[in-house]
Amino acid sequence: MAATGDPWRALARLIAGERRRYVLLALVLTIGAALPLAGPLLVRSVVDRASGGGASTRDIVIPALAYLGLAVGSQFVAVFVAWLATISAWNTANRLRLLLAGHVLDLDLEFHRTHSPGELIQRVDGDITSVSDFLGRVVTKVASAAVLVSGMFVVLVAIDWRIGACFFIYVVVAGRLSLRTRNDAVDQSVDQMSAYARLFGGIEERLTAGEDLRSNRAGPHVMWRFIEDSAAVLAASESAERAFVRFWARVQSAITIGLGLALIGSAWLLDTGAVTVGTTLLLVQYALLLRKPLEDIVDNFNIIQKATGAMVRVDELLSIRPAVADSGTTSPPPGALSIDCSDLGFHYGDGEPILAGINLSIGAGRSVGLIGRTGGGKSTFTRVVLRLVDVTEGQLLLGGVPIGEIPLSELRRRVAMIPQEVHILAASVRDNVTLFDPAISDERVRVALRSAGLDALAEGDLDALLGADEVSLSAGEEQLLSFARIWLRDPDLIVLDEATARVDPGTEERLEKAVSQLIRGRTSILVAHRLSTLSAVDEILVIDGGRVVEHGDRSTLEGDGASEFRRLLELALEVDA
Ligand code: ATP
Ligand code: MG
Numbered sequence: 001m002a003a004t005g006d007p008w009r010a011l012a013r014l015i016a017g018e019r020r021r022y023v024l025l026a027l028v029l030t031i032g033a034a035l036p037l038a039g040p041l042l043v044r045s046v047v048d049r050a051s052g053g054g055a056s057t058r059d060i061v062i063p064a065l066a067y068l069g070l071a072v073g074s075q076f077v078a079v080f081v082a083w084l085a086t087i088s089a090w091n092t093a094n095r096l097r098l099l100l101a102g103h104v105l106d107l108d109l110e111f112h113r114t115h116s117p118g119e120l121i122q123r124v125d126g127d128i129t130s131v132s133d134f135l136g137r138v139v140t141k142v143a144s145a146a147v148l149v150s151g152m153f154v155v156l157v158a159i160d161w162r163i164g165a166c167f168f169i170y171v172v173v174a175g176r177l178s179l180r181t182r183n184d185a186v187d188q189s190v191d192q193m194s195a196y197a198r199l200f201g202g203i204e205e206r207l208t209a210g211e212d213l214r215s216n217r218a219g220p221h222v223m224w225r226f227i228e229d230s231a232a233v234l235a236a237s238e239s240a241e242r243a244f245v246r247f248w249a250r251v252q253s254a255i256t257i258g259l260g261l262a263l264i265g266s267a268w269l270l271d272t273g274a275v276t277v278g279t280t281l282l283l284v285q286y287a288l289l290l291r292k293p294l295e296d297i298v299d300n301f302n303i304i305q306k307a308t309g310a311m312v313r314v315d316e317l318l319s320i321r322p323a324v325a326d327s328g329t330t331s332p333p334p335g336a337l338s339i340d341c342s343d344l345g346f347h348y349g350d351g352e353p354i355l356a357g358i359n360l361s362i363g364a365g366r367s368v369g370l371i372g373r374t375g376g377g378k379s380t381f382t383r384v385v386l387r388l389v390d391v392t393e394g395q396l397l398l399g400g401v402p403i404g405e406i407p408l409s410e411l412r413r414r415v416a417m418i419p420q421e422v423h424i425l426a427a428s429v430r431d432n433v434t435l436f437d438p439a440i441s442d443e444r445v446r447v448a449l450r451s452a453g454l455d456a457l458a459e460g461d462l463d464a465l466l467g468a469d470e471v472s473l474s475a476g477e478e479q480l481l482s483f484a485r486i487w488l489r490d491p492d493l494i495v496l497d498e499a500t501a502r503v504d505p506g507t508e509e510r511l512e513k514a515v516s517q518l519i520r521g522r523t524s525i526l527v528a529h530r531l532s533t534l535s536a537v538d539e540i541l542v543i544d545g546g547r548v549v550e551h552g553d554r555s556t557l558e559g560d561g562a563s564e565f566r567r568l569l570e571l572a573l574e575v576d577a
Pocket of ligand 1 (some may be wrong): 113265284348351372374375376377378379380381
């Protein structure tokens with residue numbers, strides 16, 4: 001998961017897309033930063049005129065009014081700059097957030113298995129918020145400081161080139177010394193943010209698995225992990241803080257030394273008669289003017305650190321490519337899809353083969369009950385058929401077309417999965433069935449619910465909230481609801497991974513009925529843990545140890561005394577008895 005070089009590239013591309021707003025921002029920002037430079041110039045002219053004698057009241061009042069106007073004007077410009085900078089930053093950050101969220105959603109199962117939701121939330125939300133703070137608050141301050149320093153240089157050179165030269169040397173030396181400590185601190189910040197992501201990810205995972213962990217008395221282990229993660233956060237935060245304090249000390253020293261130099265230098269220049277009283281006042285005022293922007297940068301330095309760390313991680317995330325490539329262009333014929341495997345094999349990563357030497361054909365429109373011991377590779381086989389993972393050996397054809405050559409959008413449209421664990425969204429019944437597609441009529445939603453055997457919901461209020469306290473569903477009913485979703489999508493191939501949780505006999509009967517409705521006219525693979533749910537299927541496929549043990553007509557196998565299916569059926573009868 002190597003970063004691709006410049007972590008700011010993605011951000012730069014987004015900013016380039018909003019060029020106009022940023023150009024306007026740069027313009028007002030330059031004006032806003034240059035305005036304070038004029039104040040000391042006015043003071044200088046007043047003082048010099050007054051000390052030279054012969055200045056009328058008018059000569060003093062007019063520059064004084066101008067000074068006042070300047071001060072008020074600068075405040076207005078400063079507010080406008082802050083407003084424009086915040087809007088631009090939010091816009092850019094939101095687009096980055098969108099880009100990242102879309103990218104994460106496109107990544108495959110394997111990625112999501114190894115990255116907890118908590119970690120991803122921290123990345124998509126927390127990291128981007130840091131970037132937004134950086135753009136809105138820090139970038140404008142750094143740019144203002146740059147404009148101020150350059151403007152000062154120009155004014156000073158115009159007054160006396162030697163003063164300008166000294167100022168230049170001072171800025172270069174002080175800048176270099178401060179920047180050196182800055183880079184060091186950025187590295188520390190990256191470590192600190194990853195430590196936080198690990199801590200939050202861990203907490204999220206443990207909260208989700210709370211019931212399992214408690215019932216298995218894994219509490220002490222979980223507490224230890226928490227303590228370890230927290231200790232890592234503490235250590236990383238300490239180093240980051242230390243680096244920050246070093247940086248702060250250097251910048252403060254630079255400011256103080258600068259002010260000292262300006263005082264001593266101007267006193268000396270005044271003594272030798274090289275400059276006027278007005279100019280010495282200007283020099284001291286400029287030295288004081290430098291203080292504020294530099295302190296601002298230091299105060300917001302942790303934002304720079306966080307944002308740089310965040311962009312490194314954003315870039316890392318964006319450079320992860322989905323393992324399943326979407327390069328296909330061939331569409332299988334319309335209607336139910338046949339499945340053909342030749343010498344199909346699969347292994348996760350560099351691991352042992354999970355599936356090997358699978359040769360089989362499932363005709364279009366046939367329904368197959370997939371059974372076998374736990375860990376035998378049933379779910380893995382369905383993942384290959386759904387192309388959640390790519391086959392690593394041999395070939396898999398859907399409707400006669402190699403699965404890799406079918407465009408992913410078409411594949412996802414025509415092949416549907418009913419997972420073991422159905423997620424009910426905190427939304428209305430209608431939205432849970434249509435998955436927020438407003439084009440689907442209420443009539444169709446009711447038909448789908450009825451076909452899934454959820455008559456009560458079909459007759460009821462489609463606006464009732466699910467998941468919340470209004471209507472709550474049992475595990476079996478949740479599966480039925482996912483049938484209704486599939487019913488509306490009308491796919492050509494269905495994979496159903498049966499819920500392992502036991503459902504009550506009444507619900508089981510409803511499930512069976514709904515399944516037999518759903519598989520009509522489509523190819524279907526039903527991964528079954530209860531053999532009783534297989535009464536409606538045409539064929540039986542037994543997979544064990546990653547190989548096909550048996551594949552044939554259900555009725556034939558049922559009648560064959562030597563078949564594995566028959567043996568399993570008898571076993572199930574014995575258990576039930
Ligand atoms: P069950 O009946 O319990 O659902 P299954 O037949 O569906 O079992 P699979 O989930 O396909 O079995 O698992 C087959 C083997 O693959 C198991 O040994 C499992 O540990 C391994 N396995 C599953 N998923 C992964 C993964 N993402 N990475 C590595 N190994 C995996
Ligand atoms: Mg499984």
